[in-house]
Amino acid sequence: MRINLPTWLTLFRVALLPVMVVVFYLPFRGHNITAAIVFVLAAVTDWLDGYLARRMNLTSAFGAFLDPVADKLMVAVTLFLLVEAHRPGWSSILMAVTAAIIVGREISVSALREWMAEIGMRATVKVAFIGKLKTVMQMVALVVLIVQHEKEAKLLSLYNIGEWLLVIAGVLTIWSGLTYLRAAWPSLQDRGTNDPSE
Known part of the structure; x- marks a missing residue:
């Protein structure tokens, strides 16, 4: 190869x-x-x-x-690093939940695309604009959070901006995931489709 x-x-x-x-x-x-x-x-x-x-x-x-x-x-490795290094407090729960949503969505959409490819319908779940917007928002948030992750960081407001950008990315993650699911739903409801793992 x-x-x-x-x-x-x-x-x-x-x-x-x-x-x-x-x-x-x-x-x-x-x-x-x-x-x-x-x-x-x-x-x-x-x-x-x-x-x-x-x-x-x-x-x-x-x-x-x-x-x-x-x-x-x-994305997953960076999120794990940030959750582990996050300042203790209520926002650490928000960070962990947001990270879990983002990673869970990536796993779910990957599985959905693989299954749709197995039945010859991969084009149905192609990348949408909302998915691209989510990616941009996510990358900006992660860069800000990496720079400001230290507990002694003085620019706390910038860190908070990074947190909220990640939350927005998490909301867009759910939105884009639902968009993919809606596109694939007719195929998922088809009872005549065989399980590709069989």
Whole structure:
């Protein structure tokens, strides 16, 4: 199997995840900003590998499989880090619930797309505008929260903005998930469709 440039970029994005985790916890000055830079770099490769794949016609089955996996790993790992490092208080519950909603939606929609692909209806659950908006809001919120995650951070208002941006992303997550479910609902109600796992 020959690995093309977009797929190498996706693999690079996956490799950046443990780097971000290590930097997130290392006790050096500016480690939070460094971790945010690593996250942004990973997000840029997400856009770049898709752009190159379309522009240079460098698509592959392995790349198509790996790209969404890398995206979901990046978001899930970052959310777990932020929940673990969150300041104690009522907002920590909100953060944990929001993270659970986002990760749960990603798992559910991935399963839905896989099932729809099995019955030849994957195009029915293609990415909608609300899903793209959710992704942008989510990425901005995560960058702000990574930068401001330290308990001694002075810009508490900026951290609060990051929290509420993530909550908005969580609401958009539910909305987009329901959009995908509504699109797939006629197929889910079809009693004549066999279970693809059988």
